[in-house]
Amino acid sequence: MEETSLRALTKVESLLPHRLRRRVATLHASVSSVPSRSDPDLVDPEHLGVLAAACRDHELARFDYRAGGGSDTRRLVEPHRLVTAGRRWYLLAWDRDRDDWRTFRLDRLARLRMGGGRFEPREIPGGDATVYVARAIGSVPRERSATLALGSEPDDLADVLRWVDHDVVETASGTTVVCIRGEDVGRLAMAVARIALITSVRVIEPDDLAHAVQRLGAHLTRDDQQ
Template sequence: MSTDPTGRALSLLSLLQTHRFWPCAELARRLDVTERTVRRDVDRLRGLGYPVGATSGRYGGYRLESGAHLPPLVVDDDEAVALAVGLGCAAVAAVDGMEETSLRALAKVESLLPHRLRRRVAALRTSVTPVPSSTDQDGVDPGSLSALAAACRDHELVRFPYHAGDGRHTRRLVEPHRLVPADHRWYLVAWDRDRDDWRTFRLDRLARPQATGGRFAPREIPRGGAAAFVAQAIGAIPRERVATVVLDAELDDLAEVLRWTDHEVVGTATGAVVVQVRGEDVGRLALTVARLALGAPVRVVGPDEVARAVERLAAHLVPPRRP
């Protein structure tokens, strides 16, 4: 049995912060104390400002509820590292005002980390390099982000003015489903009521989203879910150039390398697959062929200009000198 009231209360708080209901008997077993001691420690947490709710009866227990202010949190080692790394990533997010507040919070977290955890965070930070947002990119209003997140959670219709990429100004009524960060921008995946179809909306192009109070039944997002839907939408650039290549491999072994390539399989044989790949220009097709070569030996069938571009690319790829 723990005899340290402070340490015991912190252990109790750590359990309660999982936001699940804990039967009093289970808490007593986890902490190796009596149920009476659990009740005293709950009262101690309440005295410190933690809103601990209780249910009585034979199967009574406790749950940490939301209160009027944010009390101190108790996290374990892995959670502390996740917080530090997450705050570091948030510092380069495309959300107005997020950089400064994230850095302030990160400084507070890191000042409390023991040396062993600081080393873990430092290792992750030096190994992961986010690409900073461009200077001409508009940030996302945190209020809009929060309002849309709540509407996605509550399945509530939202109306907002939208400035499309072609310059048109429209007012949209949508069923919001998911928010997706991609390429240092935020996108809303929603069912457009007026167009009776799925759409993606850049959050930096909409303003003042207003929940209407109306509810909707969630739909299944097509094309493999929200992330895949956005990836396909933002990658929808006209690719008019086509090249035919032969990959010396079985089709089943090429699933990963073909996954993000705009392609069509036009023929298969034992140990060989004929694929047509599409791109915006000859240079990008050459790069696509180089990427395919990471999965299997590849030969360009045509056109000749793509084959010559691949030869020039290969000539400029100098392997490192071996000692």
């Protein structure tokens, strides 16, 4: 693991009961990983450790945040809970400048530091952080949609479709028609590429996605010379 991972793990270990701390220490000593530096959605492991401690100790936190639209803002928040959903980490916090609850994706945080004070914990709306975050991220608009014809039945597609915002439109013997949603054509094309690792894909609509997929296929090459 990288040095930042080790520091974060040390902080997280301090939050655990002794019995669980020993198990984590054993895992820490036995497992190594090679980080991917090409994934833009990677979370800085240091952020996990710092925010976990801030939630535990009721300490204010400051950070720069990049919104989904690309705008950058500075935030002063009261961290309450870290929540993992799918492949992403979220922070549920009270935003002092906006005087309201906010959900933040950890991969969009930068320049995280302690805010220099403590706060009195607030009651999370509905009493359940996971439910609140699930509703918050579920309300994120998916501005583009596409209809795909897939060369497999739904049961064979479960593992890949679980990562895609989709609805099954129609099924037949050996085929499935789905509607997928994403923020833009690029995200839709990424979803198509992921699905295409499992089965054949035909883009029914829209045309700009079909053209994007064609360009993607044209740019993929294989060196057959050994």
